[in-house]
Amino acid sequence: MRLILNFVATDQNRHLKYNFLKKEFHHIKAESDKAPRAVLVGVSLKDQKVEKAEEYLDELAFLASTLGIKTEKTFIQRLDHPDKRTFVGKGKLEEILTYVKAEGIDTIIFDDDLSSAHARNLDREIEDVMIIDRSLLILQIFAMRAKSAQAKTQVELAQYQYMLPRLTNLWTHHSRQRGGVGMKGPGETELETDKRIIRDKISLLRKKLKKIETQSDLRRKNRDREVRAALVGYTNVGKSTIMRLLSKADVFAENKLFATVDSTVRKITMNNVPFLMTDTVGFIRKLPTTLIESFKSTLDEIVEADILIHVVDISHESFEEHIEVVNKTLLEIKATDKPTLLVFNKVDNYVDKEYPPFEDHPPATLEEWKESYLAKEYNHIFLSAIKKEGVDELKRKIFELVSDRFYKIYPNHHSFAYNQLWLEHGGEWPMSEETGDDE
Numbered sequence: 001m002r003l004i005l006n007f008v009a010t011d012q013n014r015h016l017k018y019n020f021l022k023k024e025f026h027h028i029k030a031e032s033d034k035a036p037r038a039v040l041v042g043v044s045l046k047d048q049k050v051e052k053a054e055e056y057l058d059e060l061a062f063l064a065s066t067l068g069i070k071t072e073k074t075f076i077q078r079l080d081h082p083d084k085r086t087f088v089g090k091g092k093l094e095e096i097l098t099y100v101k102a103e104g105i106d107t108i109i110f111d112d113d114l115s116s117a118h119a120r121n122l123d124r125e126i127e128d129v130m131i132i133d134r135s136l137l138i139l140q141i142f143a144m145r146a147k148s149a150q151a152k153t154q155v156e157l158a159q160y161q162y163m164l165p166r167l168t169n170l171w172t173h174h175s176r177q178r179g180g181v182g183m184k185g186p187g188e189t190e191l192e193t194d195k196r197i198i199r200d201k202i203s204l205l206r207k208k209l210k211k212i213e214t215q216s217d218l219r220r221k222n223r224d225r226e227v228r229a230a231l232v233g234y235t236n237v238g239k240s241t242i243m244r245l246l247s248k249a250d251v252f253a254e255n256k257l258f259a260t261v262d263s264t265v266r267k268i269t270m271n272n273v274p275f276l277m278t279d280t281v282g283f284i285r286k287l288p289t290t291l292i293e294s295f296k297s298t299l300d301e302i303v304e305a306d307i308l309i310h311v312v313d314i315s316h317e318s319f320e321e322h323i324e325v326v327n328k329t330l331l332e333i334k335a336t337d338k339p340t341l342l343v344f345n346k347v348d349n350y351v352d353k354e355y356p357p358f359e360d361h362p363p364a365t366l367e368e369w370k371e372s373y374l375a376k377e378y379n380h381i382f383l384s385a386i387k388k389e390g391v392d393e394l395k396r397k398i399f400e401l402v403s404d405r406f407y408k409i410y411p412n413h414h415s416f417a418y419n420q421l422w423l424e425h426g427g428e429w430p431m432s433e434e435t436g437d438d439e
């Protein structure tokens, strides 16, 4: 097996080829001239339903398809905890390998992060098949999507940070004294050299990022006295579509995961009240921590926002869990405690659930969701961004939050009395709206 990480550590110009993941994928594609074919492997833990593990693998398959990888089969093993040696047990691994060989599969994707010990042991068992874990897959998507210098540098940094601890045991069999060649320092083993190169690269990238961030900090400072709203939510819920709807901004929306990696800011004015709207990167279950760290300045757009517009795809089977993942991530980056509007998007795609009659059951229809604990807990609206149903109410709710904040900063603004009246009388749309780019 050629493990994906081998590329960097064994390539002569490894310190130059930072975009190793991309190259590796191109390599596979070029070899076979068709989409890479994969099997997915997940573990269903003791206290977890098998359907949950299946759902997680569906998401993993969606992540893989975003990179053009086709999923041929999924394997789930029920375990108390992942196997220490090879992630799944011996028997399961044999079953997987038999299938992989028979079908000529080129990639095995694990739904959890593999430790360096896992990688080493799997490396011994498997030949000619690429092994990827969830974090690596997400990092690769980010690398593909990043457009700005800032996002590209952030992804690179996250890739190297991901790699560094995994180098530790992986290369022990390469560790040997080697005299005076290339980058090697005096008395260093090959492993030490590799680690040093990566550490140097990390500190270089940190410096580069700091420089870029100083510029965006300055730009943000200039916006200090402006009201800022941020669209947040799980990936693929419709944030960019809503951004387009509100600002007529030409942002990219696609039915793939992590369509947005660079954040976009637009200035919007409603009834003479201006504010900034940010569309930013979506969250996902088990977002690699290296990504959260290196995307700190992008996520600061959320941290510094006055108002959050939390978008949810209500037609998704796991949308309640998605809300939890987003709330947990917001807590992690310290962006809670802001006035928040929960947008239940994609109502056009919602399919009523079937439950046995006369039994207690979770909400099964949109009407029932409207009466649910979630609707009670949150300032919310129901929306179809695609069919443009509920847009006026969305605008009105956003306007309420934004103008509340705006008049706190500018209590004497001339539009205050007019807008108070307008809101008290039910605020009929359309009202004046201008949009413009700010960067």
Ligand SMILES: Nc1nc2c(ncn2[C@@H]2O[C@H](COP(=O)(O)OP(=O)(O)OP(=O)(O)O)[C@@H](O)[C@H]2O)c(=O)[nH]1
Pocket (backbone or CB within 6 Å): 233, 234, 235, 236, 237, 238, 239, 240, 241, 242, 252, 253, 254, 255, 256, 257, 258, 259, 260, 261, 280, 281, 282, 283, 345, 346, 347, 348, 349, 383, 384, 385, 386, 387
């Ligand atoms: N059926 C339906 N689809 C929608 C709706 N809103 C957005 N979509 C689709 O959902 C997909 C994702 O939309 P995006 O706007 O890219 O989602 P996002 O939240 O920005 O996604 P990321 O940037 O990947 O995190 C696209 O295919 C949209 O066309 C809606 O109201 N109904």
Ligand SMILES: [Mg+2]
Pocket (backbone or CB within 6 Å): 239, 240, 241, 252, 253, 259, 260, 280
């Ligand atoms: Mg988006």
